[in-house]
Amino acid sequence: xxxxxxxxxxxxxxxxxxxxxxxxxxxxxxxxxxxxxxxxxxxxxxxxxxxxxxxxxxxxxxxxxxxxxxxxxxxxxxxxxxxxxxxxxxxxxxxxxxxxxxxxxxxxxxxxxxxxxxxxxxxxxxxxxxxxxxxxxxxxxxxxxxxxxxxxxxxxxxxxxxxxxxxxxxxxxxxxxxxxxxxxxxxxxxxxxxxxxxxxxxxxxxxxxxxxxxxxxxxxxxxxxxxxxxxxxxxxxxxxxxxxxxxxxxxxxxxxxxxxxxxxxxxxxxxxxxxxxxxxxxxxxxxxxxxxxxxxxxxxxx
Numbered sequence: 001x002x003x004x005x006x007x008x009x010x011x012x013x014x015x016x017x018x019x020x021x022x023x024x025x026x027x028x029x030x031x032x033x034x035x036x037x038x039x040x041x042x043x044x045x046x047x048x049x050x051x052x053x054x055x056x057x058x059x060x061x062x063x064x065x066x067x068x069x070x071x072x073x074x075x076x077x078x079x080x081x082x083x084x085x086x087x088x089x090x091x092x093x094x095x096x097x098x099x100x101x102x103x104x105x106x107x108x109x110x111x112x113x114x115x116x117x118x119x120x121x122x123x124x125x126x127x128x129x130x131x132x133x134x135x136x137x138x139x140x141x142x143x144x145x146x147x148x149x150x151x152x153x154x155x156x157x158x159x160x161x162x163x164x165x166x167x168x169x170x171x172x173x174x175x176x177x178x179x180x181x182x183x184x185x186x187x188x189x190x191x192x193x194x195x196x197x198x199x200x201x202x203x204x205x206x207x208x209x210x211x212x213x214x215x216x217x218x219x220x221x222x223x224x225x226x227x228x229x230x231x232x233x234x235x236x237x238x239x240x241x242x243x244x245x246x247x248x249x250x251x252x253x254x255x256x257x258x259x260x261x262x263x264x265x266x267x268x269x270x271x272x273x274x275x276x277x278x279x280x281x282x283x284x285x286x287x288x289x290x291x292x293x294x295x296x297x298x299x300x301x302x
Contacts, residue, residue, distance in 0.1 A: 001055035001289050003181050007174035008062055008234065014170040017161035019070035021125050024163050028065040031077035035061025038085040048094070056095050060084050063103035063234065067166025067227065067274070068110075076114060079104040100281040101238050104231075104274045111274070123160035130160050132225040132270040133263050139208045146217060154224035165227045187249040188242060188256075191231040191273040195257025197230065200265070207265045230259065232275040241281040248284075248291035255287075 016025045039057040043050050057087075061081050068077060084106035087125035089098045111118045121130055129137065131149045138147050153159050157167025162247050164171075178184045200222050210219045222231070236242065236256055256276050263272025 001059050003058050003178065003183055004024075004028055004234070005055060005062060007177040007183075008059075008066065008164070010170040010173045011066060011164040011167060011230065012062065014067065014167045015070070018157055018166060019163060020212035022070040023074070024070040027068060027070065027072060027074060027077050028062065028163065029042065031065035031068070031075050031081050032058055032061035034078045034081035035085050036063065038082050039090065042086060042090050042166055051095065055093065057085055057089075058090070060102045060106075063101075063164075064106050066230065067103060067107045067162050069118065069121050069161075071120060072117055076117060078112060080110050083109050084205045096240055098240055100278050101235050101241050104235055108274050108278060117257065121162075123158075128160050130225065130270065131221060132264070135221060135225070136270040142220050145208050145211055146221060149221055151217060151224060154221060159225075161225075162226050162227065165230045168224045168229050171229045171233060175229075178233070178237075184233070184237045187246065188237050188253045190235055191253025192224070192232045192256040192260075193228075195254045196260050197223070197257075199258055199261030203261065203265055222264065225272040226264075226271045230257075231277055236277050241284060243284050243287050243291065245288055245291045245293065248287045251287050251291060252280055255283065268289070 012028060016028065018024075025137050036052050036057045042048075049238075064080050064084055065077060068080070085101035088100060088102040088105040089095065091175050107118075107206055121128065131154055134148050135145050138145050150159075154166075156169050157170065159166050173187070175184075177188070185289075197219055200219055204211045204215065204222075205213050219293060236253070243249050259276035259279060260272050263275055264270065
């Protein structure tokens with residue numbers, strides 16, 4: 001968990017710098033602290049072993065903060081942290097027992113409860129749509145999908161969005177750290193991204209005939225936009241909520257890619273990563289049951 005925090009620092013520091021005209025830095029600190037404090041108070045009151053030193057609560061709080069708009073009020077980060085730790089994690093038995101990613105569960109809770117604030121984005125002091133929202137608006141208006149969208153800005157992170165999702169470069173640096181340390185591998189994120197690219201490459205044309213099959217610029221915009229990269233490398237790979245079987249991890253990644261593509265292209269929102277991961281989390285027990293290796297030898301299959 002400590003290495004996950006270290007790997008998230010490039011995206012965190014870039015987000016704080018990128019949205020320096022807001023209170024992004026304070027939101028990150030308070031949301032993370034609220035998650036740790038909630039876990040401590042609950043375990044103290046319930047006379048359970050204090051587990052804040054395993055850094056899992058800190059990871060949850062930091063991930064939640066990185067999934068919030070930089071202009072979100074501080075109280076919203078606190079409410080989200082309490083929901084993530086208390087409802088999604090501790091009431092289901094604590095670390096290892098939660099059925100969905102706590103940070104994403106809290107983000108979806110906040111998105112449903114405070115839709116306006118969670119979908120209001122400011123960049124460089126100006127309110128505006130995210131690149132994915134711009135693409136969706138262009139398609140609905142009959143304009144070229146990529147009008148007003150700069151893929152290089154999306155890659156670097158000079159765009160509107162949540163605190164931690166904008167810079168693909170910063171996220172990939174963190175992902176490389178996790179891979180080199182052996183904390184994650186390419187099964188889930190690799191399968192997720194490849195499946196998503198195939199889905200977008202094919203069905204993007206059916207949504208908007210002006211976009212060709214496997215249009216490189218269109219696919220790049222979708223890969224760099226929204227929470228896909230942050231979700232693929234840091235949340236879909238959560239040990240507790242992803243399959244433990246190798247085949248199951250591939251199935252899980254394929255499901256994530258399909259659901260994300262469906263939500264983005266044909267859903268009511270321009271984004272879809274959070275809901276795709278949560279729904280896939282709920283299906284993990286079934287995936288593991290289907291992909292569990294058959295036992296051989298004495299007491300097993302002959």
